[in-house]
Amino acid sequence: MAAPATASNPLMHPVRDLVGRLHCPSCWHAMRPADVLFIAEDPRLVGDPVAGADEPLRFLPSRFDLTGAAIDPEGARCTRLACPRCRREVPRPMLELPAKILSVVGAPGAGKSHLLASALWSMRRDLDRLGLQVMDAEPRLNARLHAWENRLFGSGGGARRLEKTETSGGAGYASVRIEGRTEVVPAPFVFALRRGQEPSPSSTLVLYDNAGEHFLPGADDALRPVTRHLGRSEAIVFVLDPTQDPGFRAAVGLPPVPQPPVRQDLVLAEMAARVRHHRGRRSDERLEVPLVIAMAKADLWATAARVPMTADPFAIGGDPGAALRASHVACLEVVRRGSPEFAAALAAAFDRVLVVPCSGLGRDLAHEPEAPVAPRWAAVPFVAACEFGEEGRLGGFRP
Numbered sequence: 330m331a332a333p334a335t336a337s338n339p340l341m342h343p344v345r346d347l348v349g350r351l352h353c354p355s356c357w358h359a360m361r362p363a364d365v366l367f368i369a370e371d372p373r374l375v376g377d378p379v380a381g382a383d384e385p386l387r388f389l390p391s392r393f394d395l396t397g398a399a400i401d402p403e404g405a406r407c408t409r410l411a412c413p414r415c416r417r418e419v420p421r422p423m424l425e426l427p428a429k430i431l432s433v434v435g436a437p438g439a440g441k442s443h444l445l446a447s448a449l450w451s452m453r454r455d456l457d458r459l460g461l462q463v464m465d466a467e468p469r470l471n472a473r474l475h476a477w478e479n480r481l482f483g484s485g486g487g488a489r490r491l492e493k494t495e496t497s498g499g500a501g502y503a504s505v506r507i508e509g510r511t512e513v514v515p516a517p518f519v520f521a522l523r524r525g526q527e528p529s530p531s532s533t534l535v536l537y538d539n540a541g542e543h544f545l546p547g548a549d550d551a552l553r554p555v556t557r558h559l560g561r562s563e564a565i566v567f568v569l570d571p572t573q574d575p576g577f578r579a580a581v582g583l584p585p586v587p588q589p590p591v592r593q594d595l596v597l598a599e600m601a602a603r604v605r606h607h608r609g610r611r612s613d614e615r616l617e618v619p620l621v622i623a624m625a626k627a628d629l630w631a632t633a634a635r636v637p638m639t640a641d642p643f644a645i646g647g648d649p650g651a652a653l654r655a656s657h658v659a660c661l662e663v664v665r666r667g668s669p670e671f672a673a674a675l676a677a678a679f680d681r682v683l684v685v686p687c688s689g690l691g692r693d694l695a696h697e698p699e700a701p702v703a704p705r706w707a708a709v710p711f712v713a714a715c716e717f718g719e720e721g722r723l724g725g726f727r728p
């Protein structure tokens with residue numbers, strides 16, 4: 330809900346509408362725009378008691394220049410903002426636009442990172458085809474994603490694979506000192522989201538790429554609240570890797586593999602338990618948060634499973650529901666045959682489910698590591714998740 334900025338709020342000049350309240354995308358602290366800190370720009374002001382010894386000082390400004398930028402204690406002009414609790418940077422568009430949070434969940438190795446990189450690459454470029462577009466809210470904060478996009482789609486040579494997502498450390502997480510104890514918070518990707526014919530973005534889109542290990546039972550706790558976004562997300566994209574499941578492999582004629590399978594039905598059940606916990610729901614309550622099952626690595630199984638992926642679901646002028654329903658029904662049939670326990674876990678917990686076949690890479694890079702990638706329907710699960718809300722193109726859609 331946007332509230333007008335008051336004359337006493339020097340954050341924005343010329344005066345723009347600010348949201349009344351927002352949540353920090355790292356630690357979930359609720360704040361008003363006037364509560365945010367600024368990040369010092371003067372090179373002498375390095376070291377912050379919460380953000381860390383290598384981070385610039387965060388401060389509550391008392392001096393501003395004529396454009397509304399804050400002046401730090403050494404006189405430098407500052408425009409970057411930070412959460413007053415964890416002191417991680419908050420992209421400025423989050424103060425001006427309501428946030429839409431998407432949780433991306435899935436077992437280790439399910440294909441989350443490759444799918445996310447391919448999907449966002451397409452959502453930056455294919456406005457006309459998808460009817461929706463993302464732009465970096467603060468490019469510096471999405472640098473990790475840019476590196477992935479370059480790796481997969483850039484013209485440089487080399488293997489087109491992304492590393493496994495780290496479970497802690499690295500650029501995907503930050504350690505902060507809050508009230509004398511260390512807390513690990515996730516680093517979000519934040520975008521401005523523009524729909525169809527809108528002249529400018531109408532919301533921000535906040536996404537997280539967790540390591541699959543974080544979704545295994547017992548892996549999230551108060552000092553490492555890296556999956557707490559499940560309590561606030563407007564929709565969830567669960568990346569299901571059918572090629573990790575022996576029953577599914579048999580159902581689509583893939584040869585068995587020696588590795589012990591990850592029980593993806595248990596990952597789903599654990600996720601449902603965390604969603605309930607963070608939203609204060611009873612353990613027998615079914616969840617109304619829309620769930621998109623991104624059935625990954627379709628290059629390996631969709632043809633054998635006779636799942637249709639030809640019609641472009643979000644092609645302008647078409648009915649996205651028709652193409653999505655056809656592939657949903659075909660996928661669900663394979664899930665029921667190959668992994669009845671997953672189908673049961675799904676039916677037990679969620680009211681609104683859409684299953685979407687997709688492939689972030691479009692090919693098996695284990696055999697041709699430097700071949701160009703050819704994603705198929707990579708953005709479809711994410712666009713569907715964005716459109717599942719009341720006001721979206723799939724608002725009334727029941728698959």
Ligand SMILES: Nc1nc2c(ncn2[C@@H]2O[C@H](COP(=O)(O)OP(=O)(O)OP(=O)(O)O)[C@@H](O)[C@H]2O)c(=O)[nH]1
Binds near residue numbers: 440491691694
């Ligand atoms: N054939 C095929 N393989 C894929 C595809 N997407 C990912 N893979 C492979 O699957 C493996 C795991 O992919 P990731 O994207 O790293 O999986 P993840 O879910 O992010 O895994 P964690 O970071 O461990 O949680 C990699 O070896 C990829 O090459 C795809 O669309 N098709």
Ligand SMILES: [Mg+2]
Binds near residue numbers: 539
């Ligand atoms: Mg990953």
Ligand SMILES: [Zn+2]
Binds near residue numbers: 353357358414416417
């Ligand atoms: Zn915070």
